[in-house]
Amino acid sequence: MVVAKVWVLKRRPVGEPTVEDFQLVDExxxxxxxxxxxxxxxYLSVDPYMxxxxxxxxxxxxxxxxxxSRVTESKNTKWPVGTYMVCYAGWRTxxxxxxxxxxxxxxxxISPLPDLxxxxxxxxxxxxxxxGNTAYFGLLELCKPQAxxxxxxxxxxxxxxxxxxxxxxLKGCRVIASAGSQDKCAWVKQLGADHVFxxxxxxxxxxxxxxxxxxxxxxxxxxxxxxSLEALPHMTDFGRVALCGAISTYNHEDKGILKADSPxxxxxxxxxxxxxxxxxxLRWQSRWMDGLNQLKQWVVEGKVKYRExxxxxxxNMPQAFIGLFHGDNIGKAIVSV
Amino acid sequence: MVVAKVWVLKRRPVGEPTVEDFQLVDExxxxxxxxxxxxxxxYLSVDPYMxxxxxxxxxxxxxxxxxxSRVTESKNTKWPVGTYMVCYAGWRTxxxxxxxxxxxxxxxxISPLPDLxxxxxxxxxxxxxxxGNTAYFGLLELCKPQAxxxxxxxxxxxxxxxxxxxxxxLKGCRVIASAGSQDKCAWVKQLGADHVFxxxxxxxxxxxxxxxxxxxxxxxxxxxxxxSLEALPHMTDFGRVALCGAISTYNHEDKGILKADSPxxxxxxxxxxxxxxxxxxLRWQSRWMDGLNQLKQWVVEGKVKYRExxxxxxxNMPQAFIGLFHGDNIGKAIVSV
Numbered sequence: 001m002v003v004a005k006v007w008v009l010k011r012r013p014v015g016e017p018t019v020e021d022f023q024l025v026d027e028x029x030x031x032x033x034x035x036x037x038x039x040x041x042x043y044l045s046v047d048p049y050m051x052x053x054x055x056x057x058x059x060x061x062x063x064x065x066x067x068x069s070r071v072t073e074s075k076n077t078k079w080p081v082g083t084y085m086v087c088y089a090g091w092r093t094x095x096x097x098x099x100x101x102x103x104x105x106x107x108x109x110i111s112p113l114p115d116l117x118x119x120x121x122x123x124x125x126x127x128x129x130x131x132g133n134t135a136y137f138g139l140l141e142l143c144k145p146q147a148x149x150x151x152x153x154x155x156x157x158x159x160x161x162x163x164x165x166x167x168x169x170l171k172g173c174r175v176i177a178s179a180g181s182q183d184k185c186a187w188v189k190q191l192g193a194d195h196v197f198x199x200x201x202x203x204x205x206x207x208x209x210x211x212x213x214x215x216x217x218x219x220x221x222x223x224x225x226x227x228s229l230e231a232l233p234h235m236t237d238f239g240r241v242a243l244c245g246a247i248s249t250y251n252h253e254d255k256g257i258l259k260a261d262s263p264x265x266x267x268x269x270x271x272x273x274x275x276x277x278x279x280x281x282l283r284w285q286s287r288w289m290d291g292l293n294q295l296k297q298w299v300v301e302g303k304v305k306y307r308e309x310x311x312x313x314x315x316n317m318p319q320a321f322i323g324l325f326h327g328d329n330i331g332k333a334i335v336s337v
Numbered sequence: 338m339v340v341a342k343v344w345v346l347k348r349r350p351v352g353e354p355t356v357e358d359f360q361l362v363d364e365x366x367x368x369x370x371x372x373x374x375x376x377x378x379x380y381l382s383v384d385p386y387m388x389x390x391x392x393x394x395x396x397x398x399x400x401x402x403x404x405x406s407r408v409t410e411s412k413n414t415k416w417p418v419g420t421y422m423v424c425y426a427g428w429r430t431x432x433x434x435x436x437x438x439x440x441x442x443x444x445x446x447i448s449p450l451p452d453l454x455x456x457x458x459x460x461x462x463x464x465x466x467x468x469g470n471t472a473y474f475g476l477l478e479l480c481k482p483q484a485x486x487x488x489x490x491x492x493x494x495x496x497x498x499x500x501x502x503x504x505x506x507l508k509g510c511r512v513i514a515s516a517g518s519q520d521k522c523a524w525v526k527q528l529g530a531d532h533v534f535x536x537x538x539x540x541x542x543x544x545x546x547x548x549x550x551x552x553x554x555x556x557x558x559x560x561x562x563x564x565s566l567e568a569l570p571h572m573t574d575f576g577r578v579a580l581c582g583a584i585s586t587y588n589h590e591d592k593g594i595l596k597a598d599s600p601x602x603x604x605x606x607x608x609x610x611x612x613x614x615x616x617x618x619l620r621w622q623s624r625w626m627d628g629l630n631q632l633k634q635w636v637v638e639g640k641v642k643y644r645e646x647x648x649x650x651x652x653n654m655p656q657a658f659i660g661l662f663h664g665d666n667i668g669k670a671i672v673s674v
Binding site for chain 2: 052221224228238243244245246249262263264265266267268269270271272273274275276277278279280283
């Protein structure tokens with residue numbers, strides 16, 4: 001009998017999550033029946049959106065998330081032992097998938113690993129995975145940046161932001177990026193951003209007054225809060241915002257539905273005629289592989305660079321997750337089992 | 338010599354505007370030179386957006402706005418005495434336009450009155466004018482409502498909202514509308530809205546829980562503030578918002594650029610993948626007459642009904658304007674000279 005290690009949500013985090021909000025438990029897995037496979041996690045993803053899920057996941061059930069896993073036992077000819085998959089198994093070391101769950105189009109979001117050649121398999125959780133597609137579709141489909149336009153990206157050393165910077169450059173845009181440390185800023189500059197500022201040492205207002213005197217056409221917002229409050233007045237008329245995340249506010253207490261603390265001021269949106277679109281990357285599910293194939297090609301050709309911050313050990317999942325809110329990661333945060 | 342009566346902005350309103358914020362002054366007009374015309378205001382428009390302009394118009398200069406005026410002296414063969422125009426002359430009884438200003442494409446926004454047949458000429462300031470086009474383009478271009486979808490409109494007895502209700506019905510939508518009195522609600526029901534509620538006696542949350550259990554696909558927002566705060570959580574995934582105005586907040590004190598009191602929550606926009614677009618109707622200037630011709634046809638055919646609340650006397654411009662914030666008007670607020 002296989003016993004999986006599973007991180008369950010023990011209690012709802014209040015403010016910044018702590019290790020004590022999670023609990024590591026054992027879960028006995030059923031044996032593999034006909035058509036089933038047992039997979040073993042190799043890399044797991046921690047992402048900011050998981051903070052939002054900590055408000056939704058039922059207590060004492062596994063935390064949700066993607067992983068790269070390897071088939072270690074198989075009664076399914078399509079998934080022989082040794083093949084890899086990307087799956088949304090959650091924070092767990094082992095998972096049994098039934099024949100039905102393995103069928104294409106099931107709710108389990110299981111997909112074979114793209115052919116990454118010599119690249120690390122963990123890229124399937126980053127630059128050639130969900131974060132990559134978030135950058136690719138969010139920027140291109142919602143901002144529709146035109147060559148010569150100014151694109152603003154925050155959290156630009158993060159898993160999504162770093163790809164946004166590079167795609168915007170590939171499309172001929174002028175890129176203004178921000179990150180939260182000198183090291184991060186240096187890396188983002190290497191990625192090709194025209195201007196990078198450290199929002200911890202320079203106010204967004206000041207930076208944009210200086211760097212975008214003619215305004216920002218496209219804003220890819222990962223951060224929200226005070227950053228957006230200061231950035232939005234610098235948008236051009238008819239500016240487009242791809243509203244991807246608001247990590248600066250994820251640990252704020254939820255005041256319920258009827259709260260009014262958004263930086264997206266109606267009068268600003270009206271007077272500048274801004275188009276603001278919130279999105280979740282799964283809306284482009286039908287074009288998922290198109291995005292990944294393009295990203296893979298760019299990575300292979302060296303046109304899109306990536307970094308990963310790898311935390312060793314499944315036991316450290318909560319720490320790796322909490323680190324996201326301290327800006328611990330440069331590039332994609334990964335846990336390696 | 339012709340002396341125009343002109344309402345200038347005497348001081349910046351604080352909170353709700355008062356009559357004392359404006360001052361009636363005499364202005365001596367230059368004589369008509371070659372190619373010039375003198376026009377005399379017949380109907381003037383008061384609109385909520387003018388509250389926003391009271392933050393911008395230089396003090397002791399005329400308030401801005403549209404009027405229907407009649408050529409009363411002419412040295413321009415294209416504009417003989419007795420012809421009518423719609424022009425953005427501001428709050429004034431008489432205006433001299435030079436040949437240059439009368440040229441097509443000048444910044445003066447002068448246009449001949451559309452052929453309204455037996456309909457009142459004041460419609461050019463309402464259903465067949467800027468507010469009509471605001472409803473027409475804002476709803477159709479930004480919300481893109483599909484037959485069978487649910488459309489929410491507030492200030493639905495107003496100049497814009499009443500037209501939105503009717504266009505949405507013409508497009509086969511289910512319309513939920515709100516207004517602020519029993520009389521207004523009764524009229525909006527006559528316009529064809531499927532459901533109308535009085536937001537002063539029923540909370541928006543309660544109303545939408547009851548009337549839109551499957552969610553609102555399109556929201557035409559004229560009101561903002563608490564209304565939007567309660568309405569937005571009832572949007573469907575991929576809901577579209579035409580952000581036209583925020584009259585409930587126009588009298589709030591401006592806290593400067595860095596205020597964070599918007600109902601447009603990032604997390605709500607992300608989780609529901611909402612598209613929110615602020616707009617000013619002049620963006621469709623190149624298609625202006627297409628909108629007006631369609632609206633005129635609908636009005637002539639009785640498919641779009643209208644009402645006007647007419648205040649007699651140029652001296653009462655400020656009172657008519659202030660009345661907008663008390664909900665005094667049903668349909669378009671007009672001042673007749």
